[in-house]
Amino acid sequence: xxxxxxxxxxxxxxxxxxxxxxxxxxxxxxxxxxxxxxxxxxxxxxxxxxxxxxxxxxxxxxxxxxxxxxxxxxxxxxxxxxxxxxxxxxxxxxxxxxxxxxxxxxxxxxxxxxxxxxxxxxxxxxxxxxxxxxxxxxxxxxxxxxxxxxxxxxxxxxxxxxxxxxxxxxxxxxxxxxxxxxxxxxxxxxxxxxxxxxxxxxxxxxxxxxxxxxxxxxxxxxxxxxxxxxxxxxxxxxxxxxxxxxxxxxxxxxxxxxxxxxxxxxxxxxxxxxxxxxxxxxxxxxxxxxxxxxxxxxxxxxxxxxxxxxxxxxxxxxxxxxxxxxxxxxxxxxxxxxxxxxxxxxxxxx
Numbered sequence: 001x002x003x004x005x006x007x008x009x010x011x012x013x014x015x016x017x018x019x020x021x022x023x024x025x026x027x028x029x030x031x032x033x034x035x036x037x038x039x040x041x042x043x044x045x046x047x048x049x050x051x052x053x054x055x056x057x058x059x060x061x062x063x064x065x066x067x068x069x070x071x072x073x074x075x076x077x078x079x080x081x082x083x084x085x086x087x088x089x090x091x092x093x094x095x096x097x098x099x100x101x102x103x104x105x106x107x108x109x110x111x112x113x114x115x116x117x118x119x120x121x122x123x124x125x126x127x128x129x130x131x132x133x134x135x136x137x138x139x140x141x142x143x144x145x146x147x148x149x150x151x152x153x154x155x156x157x158x159x160x161x162x163x164x165x166x167x168x169x170x171x172x173x174x175x176x177x178x179x180x181x182x183x184x185x186x187x188x189x190x191x192x193x194x195x196x197x198x199x200x201x202x203x204x205x206x207x208x209x210x211x212x213x214x215x216x217x218x219x220x221x222x223x224x225x226x227x228x229x230x231x232x233x234x235x236x237x238x239x240x241x242x243x244x245x246x247x248x249x250x251x252x253x254x255x256x257x258x259x260x261x262x263x264x265x266x267x268x269x270x271x272x273x274x275x276x277x278x279x280x281x282x283x284x285x286x287x288x289x290x291x292x293x294x295x296x297x298x299x300x301x302x303x304x305x306x307x308x309x310x311x312x313x314x315x316x317x318x319x320x321x322x323x324x325x326x327x328x329x330x331x332x333x334x335x336x337x338x339x340x341x342x343x344x345x346x347x348x349x350x
Contacts, residue, residue, distance in 0.1 A: 016054035029087040034104040041087040065092040080105035107147040133239030138187040146176035188237040203242040212250040231325040254320040293328045317346035
């Protein structure tokens, strides 16, 4: 807006200045977005924006246009929060005589409350999801479905499926919700489809991090971890769930949870149940899952007690908690001596 005389005086004074791109005051700038379709911007609403700052540094819009051209980029795919930048960049392409690229602006990812996804909604770095126990195949599948769908029903895709079936035409215009419940469900699905050896290998670092197993895994420890897999595979959604669910199988001594102990003390015939359980298990010559179940059901019959109350009491005694993997399998993995020892110690506190 300055006169030529004013400009010449300022230049003579060597006053620092920025370089802007002069946008036509009439007409429109059009973008044919592969997701949103035709988007029209009136030029009168596009400012004469800065290309080079007064310190000589180029701005983002200028840099990315030059960079895209230098790298021979043909398609720009980015979040739709960049849509306001696109008409500016198109005008730079035109001014520099560069070919104008194709653009596809992806929908934003929102938190469950509808606001822009941020750290307050949970982990934001991929590494944090790995540490929590999410599988790579889960994250690939889940993230692809944020804003894209193949049809109305398919939710599970292998990497090859996604490569073969993905198309930009099926990307939604609407924002996607980062649904942690769906992510957990999907991770559980992938966990259930692992082999015993695969899942054993994946849960081992989580057990090691809590010092439940040593850093150097022996054949015996490996065998015990593989024994645990079938009794937890249907129950866990995250690899890290293995720790609170199975820690009692690795510890020499356990701490009884306060609420569990309180409920155990209220159980009728608690001393008789524990004493007869010890007697039945001690008499087993073959300590198998089938024999263990038969012995514990004999306890029910001989004392005329319900399975729910009796088995919960025994569960608390051997695990220290009210929720654990299946009881008979847990006793089998824990072993005869350690099971009887825990039942014996439990008698003293109830």
